[in-house]
Amino acid sequence: LQYAAMLDLVVVTHAEDGGLTGEAAATAGEISTRLGLPAAPAEAEALAIARDIALAELAGARLHFRQVTTARGFALVREAKARGLQVTCGITPAHFMLSDLATADFRTFTRLSPPLRSEADRQAALTAIGDGTVDVIASGHDPRGPEDKRLPFADALPGMAGAETLMAMVLTLVRDDVIDIPRAFDLTARNPAALLGVAAGELAVGLEADLALIDADAPWIIDRRKMEATADNTPFDRQGAQGRVLGLWKGGVSLTA
Template identity: 40%
Template structure:
């Protein structure tokens, strides 16, 4: 499905929120040829001939969200998710750009697969679906993939997705090689040998539940190693998801040394903790695992301070066969594209985070890291926008979600924040109701 705008678009009576400055301004917005022509009080009532007019009714208008970490089944596991179904879920959640992880079958370790995904998304998706490519061949972590060719084919960064590269020499070579053409390495910081049989955060709760715990050190040791290699090579590095206070100290030290390092956090780590697992709720078995409440609060504070750069959905659809089993045996992962914004608004309503800060971490900062023109509310920027009511309450019914899989950690949760319109390239791709 093409997302190109065929006619001008006017968003009338909106409250425009700039995530960069935090400035709010009422008025209208005019988009033509896929870009923002003007917005604010000055253009109120200015409507080009033949324009489609959307009445925002005083709702927030902001840049569309950019999700840097989503697992999509296509190719190879279309029963879990396709590019088409993931894009519909994204649009319903206000996500206008999705970066798809290379954990597919075959994996995205060949330029031909990158090209296939780009063409397939162009033909079937309603939002922008961008491929990430494998850092190592077959995602095995032993031999570097042809990362320059993959980047030239259209991959936005290099990663082994949910797998960690445990071979330090391979990681060093990848950082060095990618540095020479400005490539970005994104890494899942988790030592699988130290995790071992761990299925949740190591601590008192894991002991009481009779489950093997995964220590925080599985994350921090891998992160510390990676940043020492960044110091050695001068490469660009992004920690895909960090989840504990100790990791924040490591990131802060690297930043103070001037290293080109950024990091993300899962919406789950920001809004949930290990206690939410409750009676062995398998939809909350994640990697990294949900941590202690102290770690969650530390992540929220670091996001507010700008130490954590981006929020990701970590969208990972799993079917019934892999989730409706005992907790220790089930697959990691939860879906999140459609609920990322509403879950994040919990922090805003609780007074833990400013709305502009939340939106900046979900739009502007990912765009800056990836070198994309989206994620900005300004004249001449791509007209990728969302219109949402931050106060509108709802109870999440998994049956209403657009993803093929329904493994949401927010099953039955009371949330606030409904996306009423999603616009990509100046065209409305989702409208609620």
């Protein structure tokens, strides 16, 4: 942290206390108890966040939590920002769209890290996205092959295919009046670029034309069998969605022509 502060680099961290999480596959609570899954308390996230914020403050470092998923975690980040600390956080669609109820059928496509949380935590995530506590929405794209998912839930590796459903899930927040379109752009483009110091995330003269053409109202059914990812394990399979990417350009060159 001290070296990062000297170089003005942002430290990106995964907010879980390994001593508490161990080999847990779920969040401790009613659902994990009913399913008999090894579980860790949601407080494992808050403990890691509190520790890392304290250390970042001591070092004067910039700190980004890759994913925050619990009400207590959001409260800690919110308080750190109010004190003027250089603390930011992200989230993925799985944690604002789904709760641990989605694991009730032992479907390993919902085996994630961090694990899915309670409905109360999911609602806290929506509040944090709406009030500006959350800075980044990332895809959480970490697909796993069938050899890693066709296993008992606790033995399956965490991960999901998220890139192809990111925009549709973010536009759900717009339709539900959690955020507006400019805020959606900030969360998925401008803020990540600024955080990493990349000359991107803006529509401006002189920048490379890294663009996505989106039909925000196009309806479709998410079908894992039609996905381009090397693995198709999406927790949103067969779910209705609105919003499709029609075209992509990288450096002004079409990737979809």
